Amino acid sequence: xxxxxxxxxxxxxxxxxxxxxxxxxxxxxxxxxxxxxxxxxxxxxxxxxxxxxxxxxxxxxxxxxxxxxxxxxxxxxxxxxxxxxxxxxxxxxxxxxxxxxxxxxxxxxxxxxxxxxxxxxxxxxxxxxxxxxxxxxxxxxxxxxxxxxxxxxxxxxxxxxxxxxxxxxxxxxx
Numbered sequence: 383x384x385x386x387x388x389x390x391x392x393x394x395x396x397x398x399x400x401x402x403x404x405x406x407x408x409x410x411x412x413x414x415x416x417x418x419x420x421x422x423x424x425x426x427x428x429x430x431x432x433x434x435x436x437x438x439x440x441x442x443x444x445x446x447x448x449x450x451x452x453x454x455x456x457x458x459x460x461x462x463x464x465x466x467x468x469x470x471x472x473x474x475x476x477x478x479x480x481x482x483x484x485x486x487x488x489x490x491x492x493x494x495x496x497x498x499x500x501x502x503x504x505x506x507x508x509x510x511x512x513x514x515x516x517x518x519x520x521x522x523x524x525x526x527x528x529x530x531x532x533x534x535x536x537x538x539x540x541x542x543x544x545x546x547x548x549x550x551x552x553x554x555x556x
Contacts, residue, residue, distance in 0.1 A: 392477045394418045395442075396470045397426040398485030398534070402503040404434035405532045406524055411506045411515055412440040418477070420469030421446045445469075449476045453496060461488040474498045485534055503534055504544055511552060518552035 393414045400419070403409045417440060419427070424444045427434055435442060451472040458468060467489040474480040475496060482493045485502040493500040501509075507524050510516040516524070525545050528534055 392418065392480040394420070394470050394473045394477070394480050394482050395423060396482065396484035396486060396489060397423050397430070397466055399483040399503045399506060400427050400434050400442075401431045402485060402528075402532050402534045403506065404431045404437070405534075406503075406527055408507070408510075408524060409434060409437045410439040411510045412483075413513060413515060414441075416441040416443045417483070418443050418445050418473055418480075420448055420466060420473055422465040422469045426466050445473055448472050451475050454492070457492045457495065461492045463488060463492060467492070471496060471498065503528075503532075504536070504541075508544070508548060511548075518548070521552075522548060 391414060393412070393416075395417050400409070403411055419442050421444065424435065448469045449472055453475065454463070454468050454471045457463065463471070467484070467486060470482055470484065471489070471492055474482050474493070475498070480498070482489070482498050482500040483502065483506070484490060484493070484500055490500045490502070504525070507521050511518050511521045522545065525541065525548065528536065528541060
């Protein structure tokens with residue numbers, strides 16, 4: 383996917399990546415033409431990181447009209463989805479080809495079962511090197527900042543594995 387094509391992809395954000403990228407002062411990594419934010423997600427981010435919603439680096443588009451999805455409703459008890467996740471998944475289904483941004487494991491599993499591509503904060507940081515938004519060294523620093531600056535709950539072993547793979551790919555070291 384080319385640089386322009388990727389930037390124009392429809393993206394629906396869940397609260398996690400918006401909050402975590404704001405904590406890392408990296409909302410500019412959302413270099414998509416627009417990021418659709420369901421109403422429940424908007425309200426959640428407004429409670430936890432209101433400045434993220436006012437950031438001028440990214441085009442956040444609040445979505446108040448969310449089409450109901452019986453497929454998402456069916457998955458809700460299975461995955462324990464909350465309102466923001468349900469709205470985000472429903473919006474993705476209403477916009478074929480949309481990508482979901484989420485850091486929630488249950489939402490990722492639900493997205494996978496619905497055929498929706500899902501990526502999270504780690505993926506956006508890794509993507510930033512390919513998109514030339516960050517150097518490899520800057521991206522590695524962001525990954526290192528996660529435990530101290532960010533409320534992202536991630537297994538230390540997963541973060542270590544991600545850092546080792548990134549170092550091997552970008553710097554030829556482990």
